[in-house]
Amino acid sequence: MPTHPREWTTQRELPDGTRVVRTDLAGPKSGFTGRVWAWVPKQYGKPEYKDSAFPVLMALPGAVGYPTNYFFSKEFRLQERIGEAADKGESLPFIVVMPVLNANKDTYYDGSDIPGQPKMGTWISDDVPDLVRENFRTYADPKGWGFFGSSSGGYVGMKMVLQYPERFSVAIAGGPDAAPDSPLWNGHPKEKQENSPAWLAEQLINKSGPTPSSSPTSGLKGTPKSSSASSPAIGATGSPKSGSKVAISFLMGTKEPKQEVAALEKLRKEITKGPIETRVTSFEGGHDGYKYTDTLFNGDLKWMSDRMRGPVAAK
Numbered sequence: 001m002p003t004h005p006r007e008w009t010t011q012r013e014l015p016d017g018t019r020v021v022r023t024d025l026a027g028p029k030s031g032f033t034g035r036v037w038a039w040v041p042k043q044y045g046k047p048e049y050k051d052s053a054f055p056v057l058m059a060l061p062g063a064v065g066y067p068t069n070y071f072f073s074k075e076f077r078l079q080e081r082i083g084e085a086a087d088k089g090e091s092l093p094f095i096v097v098m099p100v101l102n103a104n105k106d107t108y109y110d111g112s113d114i115p116g117q118p119k120m121g122t123w124i125s126d127d128v129p130d131l132v133r134e135n136f137r138t139y140a141d142p143k144g145w146g147f148f149g150s151s152s153g154g155y156v157g158m159k160m161v162l163q164y165p166e167r168f169s170v171a172i173a174g175g176p177d178a179a180p181d182s183p184l185w186n187g188h189p190k191e192k193q194e195n196s197p198a199w200l201a202e203q204l205i206n207k208s209g210p211t212p213s214s215s216p217t218s219g220l221k222g223t224p225k226s227s228s229a230s231s232p233a234i235g236a237t238g239s240p241k242s243g244s245k246v247a248i249s250f251l252m253g254t255k256e257p258k259q260e261v262a263a264l265e266k267l268r269k270e271i272t273k274g275p276i277e278t279r280v281t282s283f284e285g286g287h288d289g290y291k292y293t294d295t296l297f298n299g300d301l302k303w304m305s306d307r308m309r310g311p312v313a314a315k
Helices: 078-087 120-135 152-163 189-193 197-208 258-271 289-306
Strands: 009-013 019-026 033-039 056-060 095-099 145-150 170-174 246-253 276-283
Touching: 019 120, 033 120, 056 120, 056 152, 078 095, 078 289, 095 120, 120 152, 145 152, 145 289, 152 170, 152 197, 152 246, 170 289, 197 258, 197 276, 246 258, 246 289, 258 276, 276 289
Parallel strands: 056 095, 056 145, 145 170, 170 246, 246 276
Antiparallel strands: 009 019, 019 033, 033 095
């Protein structure tokens, strides 16, 4: 249950009566101050769900990711489309949280605590989730927390589930880098390696041992078949269908740079084992946040929903 709710400012109102709201957060653990946007679905206010937790989807932008997060905007319609998908049984009714990703407009931080720099890893992993828990009904279970990100935001979401599997469980990463590449890592090779998805996955695999649900579901050149029939009962029990510890879906365009596609496929082959489940959804196009968002609603959001905990209505 919420422990310390605050006043939020309305950013925009949606036709279904819900609102995208914003607040400025002085991160007590990271020491960074930035803006966070949030949206709760209409189900959140319904009487039958008044005592239920809701799953959280943290949406992370690409490009600069500061001082704004484009996923709150009407151009992407992320909230409207999640609401529509939830009504059709194709998605859980997620709380959507949209923080700034970087500390300034000058560079990017790989969602990491780079020595001598603002602690943008702690901002995403601790401060923003703590804010959400203080203000909304959420699950303690990592199956109640997931990421959707574009480009560098996709990289950060992927990294977070590998780095903190006890906090987050699913990431949908649109065109992410396969390894950290911020110029701020110069002079810090050890810390850079410890924030690499390959290294983090290796630690998780070694600690966890094998599980039966870790096989890849598609290759980069194949497009997974999206479920054509909606399931009204999605998340009805509050229990995820997958037994894997973490799950990552890569969204990749057919016109993405070949070198980056090859690096991501190599990473995926290395990490898809034991507790880590992966898949790839390919689409016609290139490195494009709008395309990643469109592709999210072509089966990946349902795939994520199947692996997370939904709200439970009172009997």
